[in-house]
Amino acid sequence: MTVGKIWLESVIGVAVLEVVLLFLPVSKAIATIATIAGTAVILFLLLKFHSKKEIAPLSTVKPMLPSTTRQSSGATDQQKSSLDKKVHDNLFSVAETMGFDTQQVSWLSKDTIKTFDQISKIFTEIEEGSHQNAASTQEITASINELSNISAKMRNDILGIENNASEATNMLQRNKDSLESLSPLLNELITSIQRASEDNLKLEESSKKIYKIVEYINSIAKQTNLLALNASIEAARAGSAGKGFSVVSLEIKKLADETKDSISEITPIIDEISNRVSESNKAMENCIDKLKDVETASAASVEIISKIEHSVNMIKKALTDLTEMSSTQMNAVSEIETASNAIAKSVEETYNTVVKLSKDIEIQKEKNDQLAQFSNKLSDTALNLQTLMAKLKTNKEIIFGVNPFTSPDNIRQMYVPILERLGSNLGYKVRTIIVKDYDALIEAMAKNIIDIGWFSPFAYVTAR
Known part of the structure; x- marks a missing residue:
């Protein structure tokens, strides 16, 4: 085969x-x-x-120098010399590429998981903030609704006060009109009392004249009585000749006495009339003074009522302005209430969306974890493949092991060409195996899978 x-x-x-x-x-x-x-x-x-x-298993002795590799050639060199060099190179290239690609996928998976962890943390904070915003928005909406109810009640109260102020203004106006109409009546009454007082004064003067006449009549009666007495005396002296004259003198005396009695009855009556007229004059003067006081008080009341009316009108105007302001405020509160309800709905929808996104992120996080596990399995599979290929290396090949101190793709593009040039200068074909971490590099060297390990202090610090 x-x-x-x-x-x-x-x-x-x-x-x-x-x-x-x-x-x-x-x-x-x-x-x-x-x-x-x-x-x-x-x-x-x-x-x-x-x-x-x-x-068959090949020797795993690592080549140190070209002279050492020539000494370790034996049965392995003879067996590999029959292999097709081009296919051998292609297999090693595929194994190297697969190793770098799987490590790159693993690198990206870890970076993706790290990014998703940060996103998940951010979305958790956003979810908490959205929940707080939703609660705060509900409180604000409730407060605005309460403010709207208070504004409506205040507007109704202001309208009630305005109506009462209008009624008070009308009552003050009626009282003012009544007091103003009372003033002419008081003036007429004062004039009538003054006329009656003048008539009483005239009556008092007439009573005095009558009293003088009565005194005069009383004086005449006294003189008549005296003359009757003298006539009686003279008649007595005349004897029978003066007897008739004596009867006349008696009758005159009788009339004089009756006149005196009548005058005695008239005098108290005249005195009483005079006293009553005098008292009536005093009472009328008191009435005139009181009426003048009433007129003054009435004028003062009219003035006070005018001032009260002015104040009530100012209050009424202020209430009218306040009613308009209350209506404007009520409309503004209504608009704010509508906007607040819309904001509350939007915040609630945003919160629900954030919760859904958080769940989706958790699902994606699980998928990322599965992807990372799958990437690790791929890395292990690629390492196993590279381990098998390491057994097929020739004496002119040397295997470098690299731990991922940066992204595998950067290592392949930036550092692998340097290793290849270095190996070419020494007469070796450089093969590169990238392992998953610092410990895996040590383990691969211990198992003679790689010949030279490139240890990066940065990768060690990161791993630790």
Whole structure:
């Protein structure tokens, strides 16, 4: 069995795998990973199968110098000399490429997992913030609803106060009109009382005149009585001749006495009338003074009511302005309430979306973990393939082992060419195996899978 047959069988197997993947509903990335993994598995199984039958274990002594490699050539050199060099190189190239590709996939998987962990942490914080925002928005919405109710109640209260102020204004106006109409009546009453007082004064003067007349009549009655007495005396002196004259004198005296009695009755009446008129004048003067006081108080009341009316009108105007402001505020609160409800709905939808995204991220995180596990399996498979290929290396080949101190693709593009030039200058064909970590590099050297290990301090520090 030759290496050419192994190469041919592997090519056929990979072709069949790609045809199968072509008809499967998988993405391009998954198809690429499956192709790499399938190629590694196919080569690994073919090499393992044929190595059990025809390929004996080869010497694992590492070449140190060209002179040493010439000394270690023996049966192994004779056996490998019959192999087709081109197929041998292609197998090693495939193994190297597969090793780098699987390590690159593993590197990217770890980087993706790290990025997704950061994204998951960020989304957890966003979810917590969204939950707090949703709770705060609900509280704000409730407060705005309460403010809207308070604004509506305040507007109704203001309208009620405005109506009461209007009624108070009307009552003040009616009282003012009543007081203003009372002033002319008071003036008329004062005028009438003044006229009555003047009439009383005239009546008092007439009473005084009557009193004087009564006194005069009383004086006449006294004189008449005196004359009657003198006449009686003279009649008595005349004797029988004056007897008739004596009767007349008696009658005159009688009339004088009656006049005196009548005057005695009239005098108290005149005195009483005079006293009553005097008291009436005093009462009228008091009434006039009181009415003037009432008129003054009425005028002051009108002035006070006018001021109160002005104040009430100002309050009414302020209430009207406040009603308009309250209506404007109520409309603004209503708009804010509508906007707040919309924001609350949006925040709730955002929170639900964030929760859904968080769940999707958790699902993707599990898939990334599965992908990382699959990448590790691919890396192990590629390492097993490279281990088998290491047994087929010639004396002119030397295997370098590298741990991933940077991305495998960077190592392949930047550092592998340097190793190849270095080996070419020494007369060796350089093969490169990239392992998954620092410890795997030590283990590969201990098992004689690689000849020279490239240990990076940075990779060691990162691993530790």
